[in-house]
Amino acid sequence: MTRLPSRRLLALAMASALSAPAWSQTTEPGTIPGFNAPAPQSPERASTPLSTDSFVASDIRIDGLQRISVGTVLTYLPIERGDTVTHTNTSEALRALYKTGFFQDVRLDRQGDILVVTVAERPAINKLTVTGNKDIKSEQLLQGLKDIGLSEGETFDRLSLDRVTQELTRQYNNRGKYNVDIKPTVSQLDRNRVDVTIAIKEGKAAKIRHVNLIGAEKFDNEDIMAGWESREHNWLSWYRRDDQYSKEKLSGDMEKLNSWYLDRGYVDFNMDSTQVAISGDKQDMFITAGISEGEQYKISDVKVSGDTVLPLENVEKLVIVKPDQIFSRRLLEISSDSITATLSNIGYAFAQVNPIPTIDREKRTVGINFQVVPGPRVNVRRIIFKGNTRTSDEVLRREMRQFESAWYSQAAIDRSKIRLQRLGYFETVDVETPAVPGSSDQVDVVYNVKETTSGSFVFGLGYSQLSGLTTSVQLSQNNFLGGGNRVSVEAQRSDYLQRYSFSFLNPFFTDEGMSLGYNLWWREFDYSDFNTASYSTTNAAAQAVLGLPISETDSVSLLFGIDSNQIQPYPSTPQSIIDYLNAVGSYTFHAWRTELGWARDTRNDYFMPTAGTYQRVSAELALPGSTVEYYKLNYEFSKYWPLSPWFVLNTRAEIGYGDSYGDDVSRNICYTAPTLVDDDNDPKTPGVIVQPDPSMPCLVDSPDYDKTVTASGLPFFENFYAGGTRSVRGFRDNTLGPRSDDFDFNYRGQPLGGSLKTTGSLEMYFPRLFDSNAARISTFVDFGNVFDGIDNFETSELRASAGVALLWRAPVGPISISYALPLRKEDGDEIERLQFTFGGAF
Known part of the structure; x- marks a missing residue:
């Protein structure tokens, strides 16, 4: 583009x-004609044209002003009261007034000893x-x-x-x-x-119909022009627009052509001519470049000279150019940049490295002398932030790795910029390092930021016969009151859900960067409307979260909390869940919970990264003394590969596994025949009598049946789920994996989730499709599933889908829309091709 x-x-x-003056007129003293003649003078103010006689101006009168003040005109007029009006200074006066650009006509007259200036304003x-x-x-x-x-x-x-x-x-x-x-x-x-x-x-840009390189014999034209911005029409032109002619793009491509040959040792390469022809209708362009390739050269010797500041042997290690290599200007630039960057990180902000070549055309060799000129050592006077209208300077300043009154470090400045981008508060972050006026060894570092929405506000109101009146309010702010704290409050109520939650996180609880957060929630939820097994829960929790950075990219976190979860089964609840509840002997589960996590994040942006890696490993444990004792392990991986300015590949994977670590619990259960309905005409569950000792026979007279049930493995309410916008798109949320055997209630049974989750994705982003950092299109391939334990994992059971997605940071909030087609599915899978998530932002 x-x-x-x-x-x-x-x-x-x-x-x-x-640059040329709008008006520059000189005239003999007298009347100067203009575009519009000034209004005629009244008899009492009538004046006569100036004569060649000089006179002393007893006063100066300005006529014809509408917007400009008299004082402004007198400021530009080189004649003052009491001056002698002559032929010379009247000409200067006319030129001065025209030069202001305020007037389209100026006339000088005389009324007695009064100099009359008549103007017509523009x-x-x-x-x-x-x-x-x-x-x-x-x-x-x-x-x-x-x-x-x-x-x-x-x-x-x-x-x-x-x-x-x-x-x-x-x-x-x-x-x-x-x-x-x-x-x-x-x-x-x-x-x-x-x-x-x-x-x-504007019309349409002329299309490039043909590019001809005359004299290119050693390389294919297609290889030479692979990175050009000006190319003949191809199947990607609709996206890259590289078939649209531009003088600036062509100039850049000619420089790439020169670099192509110099990077491959052709020191004598020369651009002989460049011609651009246009068709009669000004729609088609034809580009011809004549070149002389010359011969290929090698490196004869390499040395480093000048004031290297650091030990010479340390600087020489930064040079990747070696004798007997094919000459490459790119390798010279990389070596020079490496030395410059190293010196700039210890304060030499203006260091220069000049590779001086010595060419031997007979032997076709080039000797290279890297001449180092460090310049003065520079320190940073001030760090300045601009554009942060909501976010306080303190929030930005604590992300700085470059400090005031410290030696200049390019690496620290760049790292500070990355940290600001990863906050998620800003759409763009730019940095400048202007020199301090009057000083050769001081600079200021200026970060220009453009703030964006850093929170979300979601409000919903609806009504249906199924759920009745539904109201929900969710307010979250990642930069609460500009102080960098994260606050979230949610209240939601309907016939199947009631939820109230509050969370708070201070990412800089201590100056060292330790974070402290709290989570509180209470919820009643009917899972039968959540694409999972049919039952409802009432749970509450209180948690505290600590985070500690251990490096620039690594951090550890610790969560500790207590929660209670009460399960209410339905007549349609799968038998496996009923058996688990009866084996435990309680429908209420209490847990002392802790979670330890480690994360590494090198991504270059919070919302739409184009490079870097994110990894997180976590281990969650229900501590001894909890109703059931279990653990969950989870690993997330995401890496962004910038293939070119037009393409960014993202590879993602997630693996989760959970199991119990305490002894299995078994009980003997006696089932009696259920009463079909109760007084409210609602179905009732079968009568259940639990024998404390599983070895004891059923003591109830005429039980319908009895059996021994066991609670083992990961509790059903902690299972992993897959399918939907956050895992395998194209499949309905949470519907992949094991299902119940209760075919009376659902043809395929109800989704139960599993203790093993494996999902992954390959996604190609097109960052230049829009002239905005707030939206991008992608194509993807998702795959994965959940399984009931490691022993039941089978690659043949993995599901896969492919599609396109739009991620848009809209003014009303982040929106993600995807359309996917299943590539691998089984009969009965619940397909949902169009899916989206939405959160309003403010």
């Missing part, structure tokens, strides 16, 4: 086009509008116009407008849009005002 010029470059280009721009522009953004264009004085409230100069039109046409031509049509319109208003409208019809 064509890179748009910066606002300053655009303003500079326009300013150069307007109209003021009431409104400036630009329409039809897409390639150059309106904000960028208007700011460029403002920088040269063409903006609302400024005086209007038609000559400036004409030259701006010419400059804009040139800018669009450089982008390959030769059919651009720019029409400025000026509308006269009352009180000497005008409205200016610049209507732009």
Whole structure:
């Protein structure tokens, strides 16, 4: 895609086009004609044209002013009261007043000994509008116009407008849009005002139909142009737009052509000519480049000279260029950059490394001398943050790895930028290091941030016969009141769910970066509406969470809490769950819970990373003394591979496993015949009598049947689930894996989850499909399933799907939409091709 010029470059280009003075007139003393004649003087103020005779101005009168004050005119007028008015200074006065650009007509007259200056002001721009522009953004264009004085409230100069039109046409031509049509319109208003409208019809960029490299014999043209931004039409042109001609892109590609040969040892490579032809309809472009390849050279010797600051042998280790290698400018640049980066990390911010070649054309060899010029050692005077209107400076400052009054370190500055990006508070983070005026060894570090939504607000209200009135309010803020704390409050109520929760996390509870958080919740939930087995729960929990960073990328966390979970089965509840509850002998489970985790995060962005890795290992344990004793292990992995500016590959995997570690519990159960309905006409569960000793026979007279039940393995309410937007898209949420055998209630039985979860994904992101960091498209392949224990794992049971997804950080909140087609499925799998998640943001 064509890179748009910066606002300053655009303003500079326009300013150069307007560098000639708008008016520069000289005249003999007397009347100077203008575009509009000034209003006639009243008899009592009538004046006569100046004569060639000099006189002393007893007073100066300014006529014809509407918006400009008399004092402003007198400031620019080189004649003052009491000065002698001569032929020379009247000419200077006229030039000075015209030079201000305020007036379209100026006349000097005399009324007795009074110098009369009559002016006709230029109209003021009431409104400036630009329409039809897409390639150059309106904000960028208007700011460029403002920088040269063409903006609302400024005086209007038609000559400036004409030259701006010419400059804009040139800018669009450089982008390959030769059919651009720019029409400025000026509308006269009352009180000497005008409205200016610049209507732009950009048209389509000319397409590159053919690229011809004359003289390229040693390499295939396709290999040479692999990384070009200007190429003939291909199957990816709809995305990369590399078949659209642009002068800037072509200049960059010619530099890539030069680098291609220099990186492969062709020191004598030369660009002989470059020609660009355009078709008669200005739609097709034909590019021809003539080149001379020359011969291939090798490296003869390598040395390092100059003030290396560090021991010479340490610097030489940074040089990857070796004798007898094929000459490569890229390797020279990498070696130079490596030395420069090393010196910049110890304070030498302006260090330079100049590779000086010595060419022997007879032997076709090149000797390289890396000359090191460290420059002064620099320290950082101040660290400044701009653009953080909500977030306090303290939140940003604690992420800094570069400190004030410390030696300059490029690595620390870059690392600080990454840490700011990973907070999730900012859409963009840019850094500048301007030198301190008057000092050669001090710089300031300026971080310019653009804040984005860092929280979510979800409100729902609905009604249905199934669930009745449903209300929900969820408020979460990752940057609460700009202090960096995370707060979440949720209240939700319907016929099948009641939930109230609160969580708080202070990521910098101590100055060393230890975090402290709290979680509280109470919930009643009917799982039969959650695509899982049919039962309901009432649970409450209180937890405390500690986090401690152990390196720049690694951290450990510790959770400790207590919770209670009461299970209420239904007549449709699977028998395996009923048996588990009866074996435990209680429908209420209490747990002392702890979780230990380790995470490594090297991603370069919080919301839409393009590089880096995320890993997390956690171990959860229901401590001895809990109703049931079990553990859960989980491992998450995600890596982003930046294949090119147009493609980013993400590989993800998650493995979870859980089991009990205490003794299995067995009981002898006597089942009696159920009463079909109770007084409220609701089904009742079978009568159950539990024998304390499983070895004892059933003591109930005429039981329908009796059996021994055992509670073992991971509790059913802690099972893993798969399927849906967060695991295997294209399958309904939580429906993959083992199911119950109760075919009377569901054809395939109810989803039970499993103690082993294996899921993964390959996802290709297209970060340049939109001119925004807030949205991106991807294609993906998901796979995975859950199993009832490791022994039951079978690769043939893994499900897979493929599809496309949109991730959008919309003004109302983050939205994820996917459409997937199952690649591997079984009869009875619940398919859901279109899926989405939504959270409103503020």
